């Protein structure tokens with residue numbers, strides 16, 4: 253199963269350690285096409301040096317979204333790119349899990365929290381030590397549906 257992981261890059265890299273933990277756990281369920289999002293080498297300039305530039309990044313990522321069955325997004329650190337990916341993923345009717353850490357003190361955007369439909373679009377409040385359990389619950393609910 254292809255999994256698309258979304259996390260903030262140019263929106264800020266404060267949560268990269270959490271992204272790494274999530275991607276590591278996701279790799280037990282399938283192939284994570286966007287493993288680079290969790291790389292501590294990637295700074296908030298992103299993949300700026302890629303020859304095909306921002307258009308290349310965008311087109312590659314939209315294609316990876318199409319090829320994914322499941323989209324998992326860490327949405328605590330606000331990111332325009334993640335919001336855009338989620339909007340496109342909704343339009344593609346993907347199964348989506350958004351993970352938010354209330355301990356951050358932030359309030360999640362209504363456009364994410366309010367998109368929850370209890371079926372295709374799931375929003376889960378969690379703490380970092382629950383990553384593995386939350387993913388396990390999500391992937392076993394997929395098997396049942």
Ligand SMILES: O=c1[nH]c(=O)n([C@H]2C[C@H](O)[C@@H](COP(=O)(O)O)O2)cc1CO
Pocket residue numbers: 257258259260261262263264286289297298299300309313331332333334337
């Ligand atoms: O260099 C990049 N590579 C890349 O794959 N992305 C994608 C994947 C991330 O889930 C999302 C992050 O968006 P943003 O950079 O606006 O925070 O966009 C975004 C960038 C930089 O915007």
